[in-house]
Amino acid sequence: MSLLLITFIFFISENNLMSQNTGVLKEQIIKKLQQEQGGFAVAFKTIGEKRCSLLINENEVFHAASTMKTPVMIEAFNQENKGILSLSDSILVKNKFKSIVDGSAFQLEIGRDSGEKLYDFIGEKKPLGSLVYDMIIHSSNLATNLVVEILGAKNITQTMRKLGAANINILRGVEDMKAYEAGLSNITTAMDLLVLYEKIALGQAISKPASQQMIEILLDQKHNSIIPALLPDDVKVAHKTGSISGVRHDSGIVILPDGRKYILVLLSKDLENPKKSITAMAQISRLIYTFVNQKD
Numbered sequence: 521m522s523l524l525l526i527t528f529i530f531f532i533s534e535n536n537l538m539s540q541n542t543g544v545l546k547e548q549i550i551k552k553l554q555q556e557q558g559g560f561a562v563a564f565k566t567i568g569e570k571r572c573s574l575l576i577n578e579n580e581v582f583h584a585a586s587t588m589k590t591p592v593m594i595e596a597f598n599q600e601n602k603g604i605l606s607l608s609d610s611i612l613v614k615n616k617f618k619s620i621v622d623g624s625a626f627q628l629e630i631g632r633d634s635g636e637k638l639y640d641f642i643g644e645k646k647p648l649g650s651l652v653y654d655m656i657i658h659s660s661n662l663a664t665n666l667v668v669e670i671l672g673a674k675n676i677t678q679t680m681r682k683l684g685a686a687n688i689n690i691l692r693g694v695e696d697m698k699a700y701e702a703g704l705s706n707i708t709t710a711m712d713l714l715v716l717y718e719k720i721a722l723g724q725a726i727s728k729p730a731s732q733q734m735i736e737i738l739l740d741q742k743h744n745s746i747i748p749a750l751l752p753d754d755v756k757v758a759h760k761t762g763s764i765s766g767v768r769h770d771s772g773i774v775i776l777p778d779g780r781k782y783i784l785v786l787l788s789k790d791l792e793n794p795k796k797s798i799t800a801m802a803q804i805s806r807l808i809y810t811f812v813n814q815k816d
Contacts, residue, residue: 635660
C-alpha cells in the first residue's frame with residue numbers, strides 16, 4: 521500500500537446537503553491511491569452553502585516544487601498593497617543568483633525551464649507583474665528566482681503564516697543545487713495550500729481586488745495534466761502545478777459553470793511511475809467533480 525495512514529474527514533451542512541455516497545467516494549479515492557507506488561496527500565473543500573471537506577494525509581510534508589510559486593505571487597501582491605513596490609516596476613532580467621548555502625553564484629539551465637522564452641530578455645528589463653505572470657502560467661524558474669530575490673524568501677514565509685498556512689516554508693528560489701544537496705528545500709502540506717487557495721477564493725488573500733487578480737492569472741495556467749485534465753471544458757480551474765523528480769503536484773480553485781467553487785490539492789512524492797500517477801490524480805479530480813455535481 522502506498523499510503524500508511526489515511527485520514528478522512530467529512531463535514532455536512534445543517535441542511536444535510538451533499539450527504540449521498542460519501543462512503544463510496546472515500547473508497548474510490550483510497551483505491552486509486554493504493555494502486556500507485558508513492559506517497560500522496562489530498563485536500564478538498566467546497567466554498568459556499570454545501571460545505572464539505574475531504575482530507576488525506578493533509579499535514580504530511582512534501583517538497584513544494586513549483587507549488588511554492590503561489591506563495592511568491594501572494595507576497596508580490598502583499599508588498600504592492602503595502603506600497604513597498606509596484607507590479608509595474610521594471611526589473612532587470614539576469615541569470616545569476618546566489619546560493620543560500622554560501623553565497624556562491626549559480627545559473628539556471630534553459631533546458632530545465634519551461635519558461636524558456638524569458639531567457640531571450642536577459643540584459644533587458646521586464647515589469648515585475650509580467651515576471652509574476654510567467655512564473656505562474658509557464659512555471660518559469662528564471663522569473664521565480666528574479667521575483668524571490670526582490671521579495672525576500674523570509675517575507676514570503678512570514679506572510680503565509682499570517683494567512684494561516686502553518687507549515688509551508690519558502691527558503692529560496694529554484695535550482696539552488698547546493699541548498700538542495702544540503703536538504704534546504706521549500707516545503708508544503710496539502711492543508712497549507714488548501715488554506716491559501718481558500719483565502720484567494722474568498723477574496724481574503726491580501727485584498728478582494730488582489731485575490732481576483734491572482735485568480736485571473738491562475739486561470740491562464742498552461743500546465744493542465746492533473747486537476748483540469750478530465751473535467752468538462754466549461755469548468756474553469758485557477759491552479760498551479762509542481763514537478764520535480766518523483767514528484768507531481770497540482771493545487772487550485774475549481775470554478776463550475778453555475779459559479780460554485782471548490783478547492784482541490786493533490787500532492788505526491790517518491791513516484792515510481794509519474795505518468796501513471798498523473799493519470800490516477802486526474803481521475804481523482806474527476807471523481808470529486810462528479811461528487812460535487814451529484815443531485816441531492
